[in-house]
Amino acid sequence: xxxxxxxxxxxxxxxxxxxxxxxxxxxxxxxxxxxxxxxxxxxxxxxxxxxxxxxxxxxxxxxxxxxxxxxxxxxxxxxxxxxxxxxxxxxxxxxxxxxxxxxxxxxxxxxxxxxxxxxxxxxxxxxxxxxxxxxxxxxxxxxxxxxxxxxxxxxxxxxxxxxxxxxxxxxxxxxxxxxxxxxxxxxxxxxxxxxxxxxxxxxxxxxxxxxxxxxxxxxxxxxxxxxxxxxxxxxxxxxxxxxxxxxxxxxxxxxxxxxxxxxxxxxxxxxxxxxxxxxxxxxxxxxxxxxxxxxxxxxxxxxxxxxxxxxxxxxxxxxxxxxxxxxxxxxxxxxxxxxxxxxxxxxxxxxxxxxxxxxxxxxxxxxxxxxxxxxxxxxxxxxxxxxxxxxxxxxxxxxxxxxxxxxxxxxxxxxxxxxxxxxxxxxxxxxxxxxxxxxxxxxxxxxxxxxxxxxxxxxxxxxxxxxxxxxxxxxxxxxxxxxxxxxxxxxxxxxxxxxxxxxxxxxxxxxxxxxxxxxxxxxxxxxxxxxxxxxxxxxxxxxxxxxxxxxxxxxxxxxxxxxxxxxxxxxxxxxxxxxxxxxxxxxxxxxxxxxxxxxxxxxxxxxxxxxxxxxxxxxxxxxxxxxxxxxxxxxxxxxxxxxxxxxxxxxxxxxxxxxxxxxxxxxxxxxxxxxxxxxxxxxxxxxxxxxxxxxxxxxxxxxxxxxxxxxxxxxxxxxxxxxxxxxxxxxxxxxxxxxxxxxxxxxxxxxxxxxxxxxxxxxxxxxxxxxxxxxxxxxxxxxxxxxxxxxxxxxx
Amino acid sequence: xxxxxxxxxxxxxxxxxxxxxxxxxxxxxxxxxxxxxxxxxxxxxxxxxxxxxxxxxxxxxxxxxxxxxxxxxxxxxxxxxxxxxxxxxxxxxxxxxxxxxxxxxxxxxxxxxxxxxxxxxxxxxxxxxxxxxxxxxxxxxxxxxxxxxxxxxxxxxxxxxxxxxxxxxxxxxxxx
Numbered sequence: 001x002x003x004x005x006x007x008x009x010x011x012x013x014x015x016x017x018x019x020x021x022x023x024x025x026x027x028x029x030x031x032x033x034x035x036x037x038x039x040x041x042x043x044x045x046x047x048x049x050x051x052x053x054x055x056x057x058x059x060x061x062x063x064x065x066x067x068x069x070x071x072x073x074x075x076x077x078x079x080x081x082x083x084x085x086x087x088x089x090x091x092x093x094x095x096x097x098x099x100x101x102x103x104x105x106x107x108x109x110x111x112x113x114x115x116x117x118x119x120x121x122x123x124x125x126x127x128x129x130x131x132x133x134x135x136x137x138x139x140x141x142x143x144x145x146x147x148x149x150x151x152x153x154x155x156x157x158x159x160x161x162x163x164x165x166x167x168x169x170x171x172x173x174x175x176x177x178x179x180x181x182x183x184x185x186x187x188x189x190x191x192x193x194x195x196x197x198x199x200x201x202x203x204x205x206x207x208x209x210x211x212x213x214x215x216x217x218x219x220x221x222x223x224x225x226x227x228x229x230x231x232x233x234x235x236x237x238x239x240x241x242x243x244x245x246x247x248x249x250x251x252x253x254x255x256x257x258x259x260x261x262x263x264x265x266x267x268x269x270x271x272x273x274x275x276x277x278x279x280x281x282x283x284x285x286x287x288x289x290x291x292x293x294x295x296x297x298x299x300x301x302x303x304x305x306x307x308x309x310x311x312x313x314x315x316x317x318x319x320x321x322x323x324x325x326x327x328x329x330x331x332x333x334x335x336x337x338x339x340x341x342x343x344x345x346x347x348x349x350x351x352x353x354x355x356x357x358x359x360x361x362x363x364x365x366x367x368x369x370x371x372x373x374x375x376x377x378x379x380x381x382x383x384x385x386x387x388x389x390x391x392x393x394x395x396x397x398x399x400x401x402x403x404x405x406x407x408x409x410x411x412x413x414x415x416x417x418x419x420x421x422x423x424x425x426x427x428x429x430x431x432x433x434x435x436x437x438x439x440x441x442x443x444x445x446x447x448x449x450x451x452x453x454x455x456x457x458x459x460x461x462x463x464x465x466x467x468x469x470x471x472x473x474x475x476x477x478x479x480x481x482x483x484x485x486x487x488x489x490x491x492x493x494x495x496x497x498x499x500x501x502x503x504x505x506x507x508x509x510x511x512x513x514x515x516x517x518x519x520x521x522x523x524x525x526x527x528x529x530x531x532x533x534x535x536x537x538x539x540x541x542x543x544x545x546x547x548x549x550x551x552x553x554x555x556x557x558x559x560x561x562x563x564x565x566x567x568x569x570x571x572x573x574x575x576x577x578x579x580x581x582x583x584x585x586x587x588x589x590x591x592x593x594x595x596x597x598x599x600x601x602x603x604x605x606x607x608x609x610x611x612x613x614x615x616x617x618x619x620x621x622x623x624x625x626x627x628x629x630x631x632x633x634x635x636x637x638x639x640x641x642x643x644x645x646x647x648x649x650x651x652x653x654x655x656x657x658x659x660x661x662x663x664x665x666x667x668x669x670x671x672x673x674x675x676x677x678x679x680x681x682x683x684x685x686x687x688x689x690x691x692x693x694x695x696x697x698x699x700x701x702x703x704x705x706x707x708x709x710x711x712x713x714x715x716x717x718x719x720x721x722x723x724x725x726x727x728x729x730x731x732x733x734x735x736x737x738x739x740x741x742x743x744x745x746x747x748x749x750x751x752x753x754x755x756x757x758x759x760x761x762x763x764x765x766x767x768x769x770x771x772x773x774x775x776x777x778x779x780x781x782x783x784x785x786x787x788x789x790x791x792x793x794x795x796x
Numbered sequence: 797x798x799x800x801x802x803x804x805x806x807x808x809x810x811x812x813x814x815x816x817x818x819x820x821x822x823x824x825x826x827x828x829x830x831x832x833x834x835x836x837x838x839x840x841x842x843x844x845x846x847x848x849x850x851x852x853x854x855x856x857x858x859x860x861x862x863x864x865x866x867x868x869x870x871x872x873x874x875x876x877x878x879x880x881x882x883x884x885x886x887x888x889x890x891x892x893x894x895x896x897x898x899x900x901x902x903x904x905x906x907x908x909x910x911x912x913x914x915x916x917x918x919x920x921x922x923x924x925x926x927x928x929x930x931x932x933x934x935x936x937x938x939x940x941x942x943x944x945x946x947x948x949x950x951x952x953x954x955x956x957x958x959x960x961x962x963x964x965x966x967x968x969x970x971x972x
Contacts, residue, residue: 024909683903713849721940
């Protein structure tokens with residue numbers, strides 16, 4: 001029925017960006033004062049003195065601020081964004097450290113100067129005296145709690161949380177077979193190519209703050225800044241410029257700089273800008289992933305899980321501004337496409353003297369997937385069964401949908417899968433990768449002295465979480481359609497994808513639709529961009545808003561053409577009697593007619609003026625229940641999340657000498673319901689897979705025992721280049737619609753990254769014949785693991 | 797190059813550059829990075845800064861035709877140089893360069909932050925190797941980081957750009 005939904009449309013964003021005409025945060029505010037920060041060199045210390053005297057003569061210095069300068073609510077800790085009943089000891093930082101610093105990189109003083117060079121000069125000359133305290137680094141030290149991160153948090157325990165359905169202990173006790181596994185994942189980070197940044201201008205005459213910030217939620221920042229600075233919401237505009245990637249880290253808000261920079265701009269009466277540098281991003285933004293898990297699983301002879309118990313420990317870093325969303329997601333999404341009849345999960349969220357931990361693309365799911373898929377592979381190995389077969393036997397079946405897990409999901413709502421066909425996905429993936437033919441290939445390789453292995457991993461991802469998103473669609477008298485939605489964009493092609501939806505709904509050419517995101521002046525009610533939610537939430541909202549605008553356009557046109565609205569259609573921007581192109585009037589003309597005028601501003605507008613005739617003089621120009629204009633405003637608020645799914649298979653070769661892992665094939669079967677733009681969906685999967693490979697084989701945040709991040713640069717933190725990613729990512733789609741939204745769609749943004757660690761661990765294990773229980777796996781890790789296994793075998 | 801007193805009393809130096817075909821002059825302190833000079837003094841903000849330690853490649857420009865990291869050069873050391881930034885890749889009439897067009901056709905960018913560095917790097921790479929095979933294409937972009945695309949479509953864009961260049965050359969009155 002539709003022509004643009006599902007089309008591989010070229011992105012409308014690109015022309016600006018490839019000409020160098022993008023407008024990222026640091027491209028704005030030329031001439032603004034620059035902020036730089038003094039940050040803690042210690043992981044844990046008491047601040048005994050801050051001496052700024054050495055900095056005062058720096059040419060270009062404008063101001064220096066430390067905690068004691070902060071006033072009102074700015075002197076309070078930053079908000080705990082997502083409270084939870086089990087988060088009994090939530091701690092958040094002050095914008096500038098008060099008396100204690102809890103990680104290397106925590107902000108202590110802000111310097112404002114005429115340019116960044118001068119600001120950094122002055123920051124270097126501020127002399128902070130510290131009384132170093134013992135640092136708590138790593139989950140083991142946090143659990144031991146010999147030292148505390150926060151004096152008033154016993155056991156370093158921010159939260160202890162348990163969920164269970166069924167009687168897990170009894171189910172495991174009664175099971176014919178029981179396995180226990182310890183599984184570990186290390187830290188990585190979102191690492192967008194553009195760090196954080198914020199620019200603020202205070203308009204004294206209008207008493208109004210304008211703030212540009214590289215964020216994933218402009219409405220969230222707006223509310224937080226207004227509250228912190230004691231301003232009315234209507235005094236604050238937040239505009240998200242082009243954003244150079246987010247991947248989760250920019251959903252956290254307000255960052256200290258997001259409240260301090262506007263505060264300083266108001267005090268100083270001049271625009272102030274902060275642009276984070278790369279080292280600052282490593283040590284003062286957020287990380288993710290570090291968790292340690294202990295699994296106990298009971299299963300039968302066929303490998304069917306009977307009871308699953310997962311106990312895990314989550315390293316939340318120094319503070320928990322984003323609550324315990326990451327471990328909650330792990331604890332629920334761990335189940336993937338499977339249905340253990342009894343499941344118990346308990347986690348501790350623990351403080352350490354390291355950078356705080358908040359969602360990074362996947363947000364707890366990669367760890368959960370790793371735990372579940374390693375467990376299934378271990379069951380298969382113990383029973384001598386095909387790994388794909390064991391998965392199939394544990395799958396939720398399509399006729400069991402909707403499937404209620406009896407747990408509470410990250411949105412506070414029941415964990416109920418809406419739709420999905422996991423057996424069909426597995427069939428597709430086995431065909432794509434050649435699962436059944438692989439043993440022969442492996443034997444042939446072995447005959448040549450080569451080690452190859454295959455792995456498989458499945459996941460289910462709750463996408464499109466609420467509470468809501470909204471949209472506004474207006475048809476201008478030119479016929480152009482302007483769309484606004486409040487959430488933000490960081491490169492996902494939202495302008496294109498949302499324009500496709502609107503153009504289809506309204507019946508206008510794509511080129512006539514312009515979409516704005518993340519500007520509170522255009523749309524002020526929104527949540528933000530995270531949890532693969534934009535297509536589902538704002539996609540649905542723009543569709544509903546466009547339908548309202550269309551209904552209005554048909555009604556106005558029906559009056560003008562003296563026909564029934566039901567007899568009209570809109571094709572290529574023209575409203576016409578169905579099948580009769582001769583009868584048409586343009587949508588722009590309909591917009592003119594919808595707005596009764598006293599004053600004509602051009603020739604077309606004359607038709608709507610008061611002496612133009614053709615109006616029913618017995619009725620008011622605008623009916624009581626009507627409005628001028630062809631507009632639609634709508635909100636979409638789903639009852640629950642919708643659950644996308646997928647599975648990856650990878651074939652690797654491991655070097656017998658160097659232990660280097662080479663990816664030979666990488667195959668993806670993905671189900672996000674109907675695809676709005678397959679080109680964009682595939683791009684999202686490509687990027688996710690690359691991050692999954694990076695997290696599995698290369699990336700790790702290397703902290704030493706004193707809490708120094710020793711690889712805080714792109715020279716030492718190994719993000720994949722083109723040489724590290726699979727040469728080709730083979731993708732097949734499955735399209736199981738969601739019943740929970742008007743377009744039937746599911747999210748895709750995070751999907752590609754989720755099974756990375758799980759699938760590569762499985763393939764390396766298959767190639768090497770060594771159990772893989774910890775990721776990432778660098779060549780030296782694998783080399784040492786081989787040596788450990790050989791010496792163990794030798795001792796036997 | 798001559799030295800003067802700047803606004804903050806610091807010594808500044810006059811740097812003369814040819815940027816995207818136009819003569820430009822900037823008065824900068826000796827320590828001003830070329831990337832900052834281009835972005836903030838000359839207001840050519842298309843060149844992006846992703847790491848300021850020469851690893852990510854987002855700030856890559858063409859200096860006398862060769863791809864270099866503008867964050868690793870002092871502006872004063874580029875005095876007299878001929879520089880092409882991303883803003884100078886398209887024809888004066890606005891026609892996209894083959895590499896730019898290929899990126900748009902192949903979905904070679906997502907957030908677009910690293911893109912200027914890829915575009916300049918590949919422009920120079922294709923000048924040296926007009927018909928790269930897969931391995932040469934991967935080598936060509938092997939020093940630039942992208943966090944969004946997984947490089948799949950950037951590699952496709954390298955091949956497509958080579959193809960567009962050939963197509964344009966084959967047109968009547970085609971460009972060389």
